[in-house]
Amino acid sequence: MLVLFALGLVASTFGAIVGLGGGVIIVPALLLLGPSMLGIDVDTTLAVGVSLGVLVFTSLSSTLTFMREGKTDLRSALFFAISSGPMSMVGASLTSLFNPDTFRRAFGIFMLLMVVLLLLRSRIKPYRGQWRYIRTYTDASGATQQYGYNALPALLIGGVVGLVAGLLGIGGGVLLIPAMLLLFSFPPHIATATSMGVIFISALLGSAVHLYRGEWDWVLVLSLAPGALIGGWLGAIISRRIGSVLLVRIMCAALLFFACRMILT
Incomplete structure (x- = not known):
């Protein structure tokens, strides 16, 4: 129980900081720890179902925290959802x-491509077209940044994000955040907070399907949930203390690590 609490806490804290959700840690950890630490065989479908269940708690906690700070673009999150x-x-x-x-x-190979694009994004010419849905964000220093999206690209990206989230149990932030930063010019902190809102809806619906199909374990979900609730809140608190440049670098490091793990393991 202590191991599962710690796993939920660490995965959710890190996932909330960078907007990835934490499933990229929970799924492989359950597959590796199942036989040795938990005494049960955890197959891929069960690990994905449990991960999505835990992501509901992580994303709910972090989204509520981000909303209180005014960083979650709720309208955009609902549109992607x-x-x-x-x-x-x-x-x-x-x-x-x-x-x-x-x-x-x-x-994993696709994630490596996303890392390269994020690292080179300062040299990539920004999209110059007209956005139908335009948002503005004013940071603590008073600087205003404009971002936005068009309906069809946003819905297509949202669909791919949801498919990956339900299929792998990793939340979908690994795709959504690069798209927000590179295509729609979201400020990094807004992208992180909004991503967690989208993950909440995807995880809620995806976990319901796994629950219906029997790919579920209440003991694992409820053991991981307390750490996930605390980690989602803690990650959101830590995120606001990190500058935008450092936040993007942490995202890239996280994506690179998990891309290599997916390719090599």
């Missing part, structure tokens, strides 16, 4: 049909 929510249910229903090793490696 129009497609990410239903597609997370589709992904959850397909988890058992895919070869997990092949899919993990392919996704």
Whole structure:
């Protein structure tokens, strides 16, 4: 129980800081710790189902904290969730049909590409088209930044994010945050906070499908949940103390680490 509490706390704190959710830590940890520490065999579908269940607590706690600080763009989160929510249910229903090793490696390679794009984003020409939905954000120093998106690209990206979230149980922030930063010019802190709001809806619907299919373990979910609630709140608190440049570097380091893990393991 203490191991699971610590796992939920560490994974959720880190996931809330960078907006990834924490599933990238929980899923492999359950697969590795199941036989030796927990005395049970945890297969891929069960690990994904439990991870999504825990992500509900993580994302709820962090989203409420970010909302109190005015960093969550709730309207944008709900817009992305129009497609990410239903597609997370589709992904959850397909988890058992895919070869997990092949899919993990392919996704790891894609994450490496996202890291390269994030590192080079200062040299990439920003999108100059007209956004239909325009938002503005004013930081603590009084500087105002404009960002936005068009309906079709946002819905397509939201759908892919939801599919990946339900399929792998990792939340989907690994795709959503790079898209927000590179395509829609979201400020890093707004991207992190908004991503957690989208993850909440995707995790809620995706975990419901895994629960219905029996790919679930209440003992694991409820043992991880207290640490996830605390970690989601703590990660959101830590995130506000980190500058935008450092936050992007932490995101890149996290994506690089988990990309390598997905490719090599």
